[in-house]
Amino acid sequence: MTTMLQVTDLGHTYGGDAGYTAIDDLSFTVNTGELVCIVGPSGCGKSTLLRAVSGLHRPSRGTVRLQDDPVNGVPEDLAVVFQDYSRSLFPWLTVAGNVEFPLRSRGIPAAQRKERAAEALEAVGLSAAAAKYPRQLSGGMQQRVSIARALACRPALLLMDEPFASVDAQTRAELEDLLLKVQREQDTTVLLVTHDIDESVYLAHRVLVLSTAPASVVADLPVDLPPERDQITTKEDPRFIELRGEVARLLRRPENVPVVADAEGAADSVDVEPVVAAKS
Ligand SMILES: Nc1ncnc2c1ncn2[C@@H]1O[C@H](COP(=O)(O)OP(=O)(O)OP(=O)(O)O)[C@@H](O)[C@H]1O
Numbered sequence: 001m002t003t004m005l006q007v008t009d010l011g012h013t014y015g016g017d018a019g020y021t022a023i024d025d026l027s028f029t030v031n032t033g034e035l036v037c038i039v040g041p042s043g044c045g046k047s048t049l050l051r052a053v054s055g056l057h058r059p060s061r062g063t064v065r066l067q068d069d070p071v072n073g074v075p076e077d078l079a080v081v082f083q084d085y086s087r088s089l090f091p092w093l094t095v096a097g098n099v100e101f102p103l104r105s106r107g108i109p110a111a112q113r114k115e116r117a118a119e120a121l122e123a124v125g126l127s128a129a130a131a132k133y134p135r136q137l138s139g140g141m142q143q144r145v146s147i148a149r150a151l152a153c154r155p156a157l158l159l160m161d162e163p164f165a166s167v168d169a170q171t172r173a174e175l176e177d178l179l180l181k182v183q184r185e186q187d188t189t190v191l192l193v194t195h196d197i198d199e200s201v202y203l204a205h206r207v208l209v210l211s212t213a214p215a216s217v218v219a220d221l222p223v224d225l226p227p228e229r230d231q232i233t234t235k236e237d238p239r240f241i242e243l244r245g246e247v248a249r250l251l252r253r254p255e256n257v258p259v260v261a262d263a264e265g266a267a268d269s270v271d272v273e274p275v276v277a278a279k280s
């Protein structure tokens with residue numbers, strides 16, 4: 001198993017040394033082909049973490065390495081899908097035009113761009129909408145275009161920041177299953193931030209639970225569910241229910257102290273790997 005992403009002792013303080021520390025001492029890895037979900041209390045620093053990982057801003061401390069190379073700007077082989085699909089698609093470009101757009105700046109010739117866009121749109125079930133404009137599509141379809149655009153770049157790492165938070169529950173479930181399908185088919189490495197505990201357990205190979213701000217990793221929870229997930233049967237699985245409860249308990253801890261400190265009963269049944277010592 002190779003390491004795709006290595007985050008070491010990452011910290012970020014907004015406004016200089018005397019400013020506000022959003023994340024601190026944050027370390028974790030993501031292996032190639034893994035889908036890792038990050039959950040954390042509201043405002044704990046999840047987006048700050050993703051911005052640092054994507055090279056969109058330089059962290060105050062620590063390092064991010066993608067395929068062993070330090071990240072010092074936005075890497076070419078990284079793609080990001082944001083929550084707000086309506087602002088991330090260009091309204092004056094067709095669906096195919098939107099998907100092809102980032103390939104232009106990567107210098108990919110026109111014929112290859114068309115081919116890659118068609119392939120990505122097929123993967124998300126939108127081949128028939130290639131000539132339409134974003135305004136002609138539902139919210140869920142627009143977010144599928146954003147996913148296709150990211151996939152067309154064939155990223156080594158796909159970062160997703162609350163990607164399904166702006167769509168209705170039914171569409172959300174469909175998009176979750178679409179992500180699982182393309183992740184399996186293309187063996188994409190995915191790091192996904194979500195507020196939704198069920199979503200994190202349903203999608204992930206591992207769930208990283210963050211503490212309240214400044215965020216650090218409180219637990220690294222392997223999701224030992226069968227790889228084939230199903231919205232009904234997986235969520236009825238006693239193991240799913242147990243894992244979901246464990247993530248909820250970890251998030252509810254006032255200071256997110258590590259599980260080993262006082263969770264003998266709960267931790268016995270769940271293979272939780274404590275990552276940090278209690279915060280002072
Ligand atoms: N540019 C900035 N300048 C100063 N403080 C900031 C800036 N961006 C974010 N913060 C602060 O850093 C903290 C973490 O913000 P961030 O958006 O990373 O959290 P989050 O976990 O993604 O939030 P949410 O759960 O609401 O999506 C918050 O307290 C926020 O107010």
